[in-house]
Amino acid sequence: MAGDGGLASQVFILAKDLAKVEEAVKGLGERDGKVQSVLAELDLGPLQLAVDHLEERTTGLQAEVQALAPIRAGLDALAKTVKQIREDLEAQAAEPAEEKLAVWNWSFQGGMNREEAGEAWEILVGWARSTLQVQYGWIGPPADIFARTGQGYGSVNNGPSTPPRIPACWYRHREAVIELSWLCQEWIKIYTTSYGTPTRAGDWHERADRAKRRVIAALSKCVEKGHVDDPWQTDPKSPGAPQAIDDDEVLSTWVGWDLQNRPNAPAPGPVADH
Structure with a gap:
């Protein structure tokens, strides 16, 4: 199938051919005397050529239009899909926003007041x-x-x-x-x-x-x-009580050992200008 440029070019040529035909017909109407004598004097060669061109261009345009039919069907289907998406989005926007519940945090530190x-x-x-x-x-x-x-x-x-x-x-x-x-x-x-x-x-x-x-x-x-x-x-120190840390002194020693075996943080670099 020819591209959009080829189709536009054909339409332009067809318009020029139609203009030639119109000009010739107008010339026929402006002449006096018998039609036979007018036709005898008239050179019908360019007119016949223009008609032939019209026939060729019309045939080509018909082929172009037929070739565009599948594309048009696809565009119609795409338009329906876009319309459905828009309707779905509008329906969702019309629905009330889902209410989010704040989880009950029973902790005495940072929890609910x-x-x-x-x-x-x-x-x-x-x-x-x-x-x-x-x-x-x-x-x-x-x-x-x-x-x-x-x-x-x-x-x-x-x-x-x-x-x-x-x-x-x-x-x-x-x-x-x-x-x-x-x-x-x-x-x-x-x-x-x-x-x-x-x-x-x-x-x-x-x-x-x-x-x-x-x-x-x-x-x-x-x-x-x-x-x-x-x-x-009633007695946080009773045997079997929940206990996050068994010995705070040992914890301090353990954390200190862990930190000593890690590299220092990199020195801060220059602040980039914005």
Whole structure:
């Protein structure tokens, strides 16, 4: 197929040929006397040549237009795609922005302030009562409390065993509060905002089941005997208390040795002018 320049050139030549024909026809109309005598005097050679050129150019243009048909179909399809993308973007822009929840940070250093923590406690406890207790039955005393076995609580009269529950003293244990907090926030986001989908709801239940088992394992003493305080809550130096560093003096020596074996920082270079 000829390029755009070739097509434009053909159109220009065709216009010139048409102009020649128009000029010849005009000359016919301006002459007096009989048509036969006019035609006899008229040199029809250039006119015939112009007509021949017109026929050739018309045939060439028809071929060019036919060759452009696939391109036009592709351009039409591209235009439809662009239109659909624009409509999708406009629809997304019209949707309300997704509300992002601030993760509850229960740390006393850099965590929530008093007002934020009070609001978080209210939401968490309300969710535990209405959702974990009533809807799922995950919190409370063991369901088969009278079916004590050597491995914990089993079944009544050899019936099906009941899944263990999270002790109702969960709020007294920091690890349980932290674990249930993310479950609560994610559940609220899935079930009360446009973020929720069936897939995300299914993922939540998959992860929630594992989190539930972790909380029950951490509170295993409370499952068996009712609430049991961790001794280090009242006595941080009690045996078995969580301890980030076993010996501060040894830590200082170890860190000093590590630093001595590292190269010095490179000297600062000249500041580049901007």
